[in-house]
Amino acid sequence: MTPEGIVKRMLVRMLKKYDVWYFFPASNGFGSAGIPDIIAIVSGRFVGIEAKADRTRKPTALQLKCAKDIRAAGGNWFLVFDKNSCALVEQYIQDACN
Numbered sequence: 001m002t003p004e005g006i007v008k009r010m011l012v013r014m015l016k017k018y019d020v021w022y023f024f025p026a027s028n029g030f031g032s033a034g035i036p037d038i039i040a041i042v043s044g045r046f047v048g049i050e051a052k053a054d055r056t057r058k059p060t061a062l063q064l065k066c067a068k069d070i071r072a073a074g075g076n077w078f079l080v081f082d083k084n085s086c087a088l089v090e091q092y093i094q095d096a097c098n
């Protein structure tokens with residue numbers, strides 16, 4: 001499994017733990033460039049999650065534009081590359097569910 005795959009697996013386990021609805025958008029040429037790796041709905045709120053192998057891997061310009069657009073529309077966007085950044089998403093889920 002790739003390092004990014006390990007991060008995605010960690011995210012999926014956490015999302016399932018909280019019974020969060022999520023999906024992985026198509027990345028086979030039919031999707032839009034810049035769309036986050038995981039799309040989720042947390043207590044009725046749109047959440048985009050971009051997974052990276054480690055903190056040195058930076059989002060592309062299109063990914064950053066998509067993050068800005070998601071936030072401007074009232075959604076949330078997270079960049080996750082390790083356990084600590086995954087914990088930020090988990091804290092968001094816990095806060096949104098209370």
